[in-house]
Amino acid sequence: DAKTTQPTSMDCAEGRAANLPCNHSTISGNEYVYWYRQIHSQGPQYIIHGLKNNETNEMASLIITEDRKSSTLILPHATLRDTAVYYCIVSDPYSGGGADGLTFGKGTHLIIQP
Amino acid sequence: KAGVTQTPRYLIKTRGQQVTLSCSPISGHRSVSWYQQTPGQGLQFLFEYFSETQRNKGNFPGRFSGRQFSNSRSEMNVSTLELGDSALYLCASSSLAGFYNEQFFGPGTRLTVL
Numbered sequence: 001d002a003k004t005t006q007p008t009s010m011d012c013a014e015g016r017a018a019n020l021p022c023n024h025s026t027i028s029g030n031e032y033v034y035w036y037r038q039i040h041s042q043g044p045q046y047i048i049h050g051l052k053n054n055e056t057n058e059m060a061s062l063i064i065t066e067d068r069k070s071s072t073l074i075l076p077h078a079t080l081r082d083t084a085v086y087y088c089i090v091s092d093p094y095s096g097g098g099a100d101g102l103t104f105g106k107g108t109h110l111i112i113q114p
Numbered sequence: 115k116a117g118v119t120q121t122p123r124y125l126i127k128t129r130g131q132q133v134t135l136s137c138s139p140i141s142g143h144r145s146v147s148w149y150q151q152t153p154g155q156g157l158q159f160l161f162e163y164f165s166e167t168q169r170n171k172g173n174f175p176g177r178f179s180g181r182q183f184s185n186s187r188s189e190m191n192v193s194t195l196e197l198g199d200s201a202l203y204l205c206a207s208s209s210l211a212g213f214y215n216e217q218f219f220g221p222g223t224r225l226t227v228l
Contacts, residue, residue, distance in 0.1 A: 043204050043219030044157070093214035101147055101159025101172060102213050
């Protein structure tokens with residue numbers, strides 16, 4: 001069963017903030033939330049990850065709700081180059097020495113409109 | 115720093131043949147993971163190698179195997195190819211074992227089985 005639920009697709013206007021939601025209601029205490037994106041015909045690219053605190057880096061911000069059952073990835077000023085499939089992944093990186101790798105679901109196809 | 119490189123980029127084989135794909139990680143990275151990406155199943159974890167040892171394996175048949183060399187370069191082998199093995203094969207490298215750290219993905223090898 002999928003650990004995360006994401007909308008299939010979203011549109012966002014160029015220059016605006018893109019907010020991508022992810023539901024992970026069965027997340028366990030040791031599981032982190034990771035975000036990767038895949039631009040067409042390229043390998044996935046790491047964006048950000050967090051456990052329970054909000055995180056920010058040069059690419060994006062990750063907002064995790066207090067109960068950790070959902071999160072939102074924010075791209076503050078979307079550009080056309082941000083058009084990609086965005087994957088929200090929940091994983092315990094230390095379980096069983098690495099467990100099952102990163103489990104990518106279907107992701108959200110984000111389309112930035114000019 | 116050079117990124118993850120994969121060779122060849124494209125490959126065409128026929129059913130029953132075998133194939134070997136190569137992945138060179140980022141210099142200094144000792145963890146290499148392999149993924150299969152198909153339109154129907156999405157990105158699926160194959161296996162992870164760290165310091166020449168397979169640490170984890172996904173749910174794939176024994177026809178899929180891999181190894182890692184002392185210089186951290188990794189190869190993946192698929193024997194007795196089937197039509198369903200047509201996919202984009204991605205490798206990712208990381209500085210540490212497991213999946214806590216950022217995974218750097220290569221561009222992939224596109225395998226077509228006829």
